Amino acid sequence: MYYPEPISKLVDSFTKLPGIGPKTAVRLAFFVINMKDDDVLEFANSLVNAKRELTHCSVCGHITDQDPCSICQDDTRNQSVICVVQDPKDVIAMEKMKEFNGKYHVLHGAISPMDGIGPEDINVPDLLNRLKDEEVEELILATNPNIEGEATAMYISRLVKPSGIRTTRIAHGLPVGGDLEYADEVTLSKALEGRRDL
Amino acid sequence: MHIQQLKLKNYRNYGDLDLSFDDKVNLIIGENAQGKTNLMEAIYVLAFSKSHRTPREKELIQWEQEYAKIEGRITKRNQNFPLEIIISTKGKKAKLNRIEQKRLSDYIGALNVVMFAPEDLTLVKGPPQIRRRFIDMELGQIQPRYIYHLGQYQKVLKQRNHLLKQMQRNVKTDPTMLNVLTDQLIEHAATLLERRFVFLELLRKWARPIHHGISRELEELEIKYHATIEVSEDANKEKIETIYLSKFNEIQEKEIERGTTLIGPHRDDLIFFVNNKDVQTFGSQGQQRTTALSIKLAEIDLIYNEVGEYPILLLDDVLSELDDYRQSHLLNTIQGKVQTFVSTTSVDGINHETLKKAELFRVNSGTVVT
Ligand SMILES: Nc1ncnc2c1ncn2[C@@H]1O[C@H](COP(=O)(O)OP(=O)(O)O)[C@@H](O)[C@H]1O
Ligand SMILES: [Mg+2]
Numbered sequence: 001m002y003y004p005e006p007i008s009k010l011v012d013s014f015t016k017l018p019g020i021g022p023k024t025a026v027r028l029a030f031f032v033i034n035m036k037d038d039d040v041l042e043f044a045n046s047l048v049n050a051k052r053e054l055t056h057c058s059v060c061g062h063i064t065d066q067d068p069c070s071i072c073q074d075d076t077r078n079q080s081v082i083c084v085v086q087d088p089k090d091v092i093a094m095e096k097m098k099e100f101n102g103k104y105h106v107l108h109g110a111i112s113p114m115d116g117i118g119p120e121d122i123n124v125p126d127l128l129n130r131l132k133d134e135e136v137e138e139l140i141l142a143t144n145p146n147i148e149g150e151a152t153a154m155y156i157s158r159l160v161k162p163s164g165i166r167t168t169r170i171a172h173g174l175p176v177g178g179d180l181e182y183a184d185e186v187t188l189s190k191a192l193e194g195r196r197d198l
Numbered sequence: 199m200h201i202q203q204l205k206l207k208n209y210r211n212y213g214d215l216d217l218s219f220d221d222k223v224n225l226i227i228g229e230n231a232q233g234k235t236n237l238m239e240a241i242y243v244l245a246f247s248k249s250h251r252t253p254r255e256k257e258l259i260q261w262e263q264e265y266a267k268i269e270g271r272i273t274k275r276n277q278n279f280p281l282e283i284i285i286s287t288k289g290k291k292a293k294l295n296r297i298e299q300k301r302l303s304d305y306i307g308a309l310n311v312v313m314f315a316p317e318d319l320t321l322v323k324g325p326p327q328i329r330r331r332f333i334d335m336e337l338g339q340i341q342p343r344y345i346y347h348l349g350q351y352q353k354v355l356k357q358r359n360h361l362l363k364q365m366q367r368n369v370k371t372d373p374t375m376l377n378v379l380t381d382q383l384i385e386h387a388a389t390l391l392e393r394r395f396v397f398l399e400l401l402r403k404w405a406r407p408i409h410h411g412i413s414r415e416l417e418e419l420e421i422k423y424h425a426t427i428e429v430s431e432d433a434n435k436e437k438i439e440t441i442y443l444s445k446f447n448e449i450q451e452k453e454i455e456r457g458t459t460l461i462g463p464h465r466d467d468l469i470f471f472v473n474n475k476d477v478q479t480f481g482s483q484g485q486q487r488t489t490a491l492s493i494k495l496a497e498i499d500l501i502y503n504e505v506g507e508y509p510i511l512l513l514d515d516v517l518s519e520l521d522d523y524r525q526s527h528l529l530n531t532i533q534g535k536v537q538t539f540v541s542t543t544s545v546d547g548i549n550h551e552t553l554k555k556a557e558l559f560r561v562n563s564g565t566v567v568t
């Protein structure tokens with residue numbers, strides 16, 4: 001099946017999104033063509049602006065439109081606890097829960113030798129620098145409860161241990177082998193309560 | 199337990215099949231290459247979500263088709279439930295009670311199956327991976343949790359081997375990450391080993407008397423677990439972990455040099471002895487057969503004792519491989535209590551009572567006539 005060039009380009013773009021196969025991409029592309037001009041324009045602008053105006057916080061790595069991010073700038077938050085997560089979506093999940101009042105550090109991934117990802121390829125060096133500069137007493141390691149997330153938590157814990165900073169790992173209620181972002185808020189807050197020393 | 203009904207759609211050479219079975223013996227008769235093994239395989243796949251013949255799942259889909267479906271209605275402990283496996287070019291789905299099970303360990307174990315096919319005779323003669331697969335499958339179907347640990351172990355092993363390769367080539371030198379992965383590996387390795395030891399003790403208990411019987415009381419069977427560490431079988435998990443840890447420390451340099459994990463359950467083996475002689479090396483063909491048969495028959499009792507119900511027995515083309523004495527021993531064991539599927543090209547020379555009462559299914563290029 002051949003489409004006019006503009007459509008096949010749009011289809012190509014849609015297939016770059018996660019979870020979208022060729023069939024859905026074609027459906028979405030034809031849907032866009034039938035949308036109102038204004039809506040299409042707004043859609044396109046949102047895409048461009050989201051990308052242009054958002055950066056990663058230079059302190060914690062979270063996505064933000066100001067640097068440092070609002071969480072890092074907030075002096076009322078507990079400065080002595082940092083919760084380490086794999087993904088910005090995890091920060092958003094934790095914030096929704098409104099139980100955690102410390103700071104965050106976003107790794108953007110987990111250590112995985114088979115994917116060629118080592119500690120220096122995720123945000124670990126920045127974390128170690130933060131621990132030198134800031135007055136941190138506890139690190140909560142909230143990486144995903146699968147093999148890679150667990151290994152990453154253990155790795156960080158071993159690097160940090162000599163400094164005397166307490167490292168804990170969230171434990172209970174999380175579906176083993178699952179991704180943190182799928183955990184609902186109740187299980188997440190239970191997980192936080194039941195954290196254990198590493 | 200037994201399978202009441204089996205429906206196949208686009209499965210190998212079956213386009214559309216719907217069969218109801220006898221809860222005792224079902225005799226499947228047909229010339230070669232008509233679909234007898236395919237039918238047995240379908241029941242096996244329904245239990246394990248994997249074929250015993252091939253690791254390539256697409257082979258199970260009928261040529262030119264997009265998907266294959268196996269549906270079964272199972273009776274177990276007076277309950278009746280459907281199982282379903284759908285294999286498509288995109289992947290595989292397993293449904294228990296119509297609900298998709300994302301984790302294999304939540305599916306396997308619902309239906310227990312013991313299969314005995316000519317290639318099972320290589321259980322004794324063949325390479326170690328055949329015996330490891332045997333332990334993993336059989337232990338997995340009575341203890342789904344084992345499958346979970348096995349899966350985790352294999353994932354960590356893969357990560358660890360990649361890291362060791364990188365260290366071998368000096369791409370990475372950080373020993374902390376290796377230690378982390380070693381600890382992760384040990385945790386699952388020790389669990390696997392501990393459970394294998396328990397399973398092995400059960401297997402011995404049931405296999406020895408059977409072997410003694412089949413060999414007309416002439417042979418004593420012994421099964422040894424050959425591990426890559428020195429450990430006694432009654433060691434608990436902590437003890438096993440300690441032994442692994444010191445061994446891993448001892449061989450760390452060698453592992454980096456070789457770029458791979460050198461010890462662990464993925465390198466273990468079983469050794470069978472008959473009258474104190476290693477059957478693999480010194481046993482006659484008859485002894486090797488008797489051993490394989492004893493192990494398979496032992497599983498029937500073992501599963502009955504662990505699960506509370508007899509498994510389904512699939513005897514694919516093996517009756518002709520066994521002499522009269524072994525044949526009748528086999529058929530006496532199952533008599534009346536185990537739902538059994540027997541496939542053969544001809545009923546000539548099969549005189550046993552059990553088979554005379556069997557329900558007949560004639561297979562001819564993907565169609566079945568009852
Ligand atoms: N994916 C498939 N699609 C269609 N036919 C298949 C497929 N795989 C195997 N077959 C056919 O199935 C037959 C083999 O069936 P099988 O059950 O092994 O025979 P037997 O009755 O000897 O046990 C062969 O004719 C083969 O061509
Ligand atoms: Mg066959």
Ligand SMILES: [Zn+2]
Pocket residue numbers: 057058059060061062068069070071072
């Ligand atoms: Zn920040």
